[in-house]
Amino acid sequence: MILALRTRGIVLCMVSAVLCGAAAGVFGQQFIAIPFLGSLFMPTQMPAPVIPSLVLSIILGASIHGSHCRWMLSSVRNIWAHSMGFAGAMLVIASVVCALAVALAGGGQFPTLVFVRDLATLMAFWLVGILFGMGATATVVPVAYVALCSAFARSKSGEYFPWAWIMQPHPYSWLGLISIGAGIGIALLLIKRRRPLR
Numbered sequence: 001m002i003l004a005l006r007t008r009g010i011v012l013c014m015v016s017a018v019l020c021g022a023a024a025g026v027f028g029q030q031f032i033a034i035p036f037l038g039s040l041f042m043p044t045q046m047p048a049p050v051i052p053s054l055v056l057s058i059i060l061g062a063s064i065h066g067s068h069c070r071w072m073l074s075s076v077r078n079i080w081a082h083s084m085g086f087a088g089a090m091l092v093i094a095s096v097v098c099a100l101a102v103a104l105a106g107g108g109q110f111p112t113l114v115f116v117r118d119l120a121t122l123m124a125f126w127l128v129g130i131l132f133g134m135g136a137t138a139t140v141v142p143v144a145y146v147a148l149c150s151a152f153a154r155s156k157s158g159e160y161f162p163w164a165w166i167m168q169p170h171p172y173s174w175l176g177l178i179s180i181g182a183g184i185g186i187a188l189l190l191i192k193r194r195r196p197l198r
Contacts, residue, residue, distance in 0.1 A: 009063040009066060009067055010086075012059065012063060013059060013060055013063050013086075013090050014090070014093065016055070016056055016059045016060075017056060017090045017091075017093045017094040017097070018093065018094070018097050019052075020052035020053070020055055020056040020094055021052070021056075021093065021094035021095065021096070021097030021098040021101065021115070022097050022098070022101045023048075023051075023052040024048070024049040024052045024053065024094075024098045024101070024111060024112075024115040025097065025098040025099065025100065025101020025102040025104075025105065025107075025111060025112065025115075026101050026105055027048040027049075028047075028048060028049050028098070028101075028102060028105075028107060028110070028111020028112070028114065028115065029048075029107050029108075029110070029111055030048045031045035031046065031047060031048060031169070032045060032046045032047075032048055032050075032051065033045055033046075034046050034150050044150075044153050044154055044167065045167075046150065046167055047114055047118075047167070047168070047169045048111075049098075049111055049114045049115040049118055050118055050146060050166055050167075052115070053115055053118035053119040053122055054118075054122055054142060054143065054146050056090075056094060056119060057119060057122035057123050057125075057126055057139070057142050058139045058142070058143065060087055060090055060123065060126075061123070061126040061130075061138060061139040061142075062136070062139055064083045064086065064087060065130070065135060065136055065138065066136075067083070078191060078194060079194070080187075080190045080191045080193075080194055081191045084187045084190070084191060087123060087187075091116070091119055091120065091123070094115070094119065095112065095115065095116050095119075098111065098112045098115045098116075099112045110169070110170060110171065113171035114169065114170070114171050116171075117166075117171045117173070117176050117180070118166055120179075120180045120183065121166065121176055121179045121180055121183070122142035122145070122146075122166075123142075123183060124179050124180055124182055124183025124184075124186070125141045125142040125145055125179070125183075126138050126139055126141055126142055127183050127186040127187060127190070128141055128182075128183075128186065129141040130186075130190065130196055131186050131189070131190065131196050131197055132196065132197055133196045133197065145166070146166065148164075149163075149164040149166055149167050150167075152164070153167040162175055163175060
């Protein structure tokens with residue numbers, strides 16, 4: 001039964017990675033108009049790759065946490081190493097599909113880079129929640145970040161705040177790279193500790 005559930009989870013994650021990668025590639029150069037509270041005089045736009053990256057991070061996070069059974073914590077195998085490897089593989093699959101979709105659509109490589117940045121940073125936020133023992137509710141962390149950026153991404157002068165890099169249509173952001181690096185560090189810490197901090 002457990003094997004069947006985990007197999008269905010793998011299929012769900014693979015299908016989601018392909019669909020989200022394709023969506024990010026096809027709609028990668030488009031923007032989604034959203035209301036926000038930082039300035040009432042200038043509308044803001046969310047790069048389209050944010051949505052598939054958020055959806056995929058939620059699915060991956062929930063599936064990975066759901067595959068961990070209590071008895072696995074005492075297993076000889078390092079389940080966190082398997083889980084982080086699986087998450088990395090899904091990120092690669094989604095990125096390759098996104099790049100192929102962008103190439104077929106005749107666009108530049110910015111949508112692929114933005115999608116990879118967004119997915120990696122949102123997964124890093126999920127790992128922060130996992131590290132501090134949030135368990136199944138850890139997927140709330142990336143959702144809360146995107147919601148916060150949607151509401152307060154810009155100042156009254158219309159400029160993006162540095163912490164709201166996910167709203168910017170270009171992939172170049174030092175804070176984004178720092179977040180990805182922190183996510184890699186947390187993944188390695190979980191692999192070494194084999195359990196969250198709490």
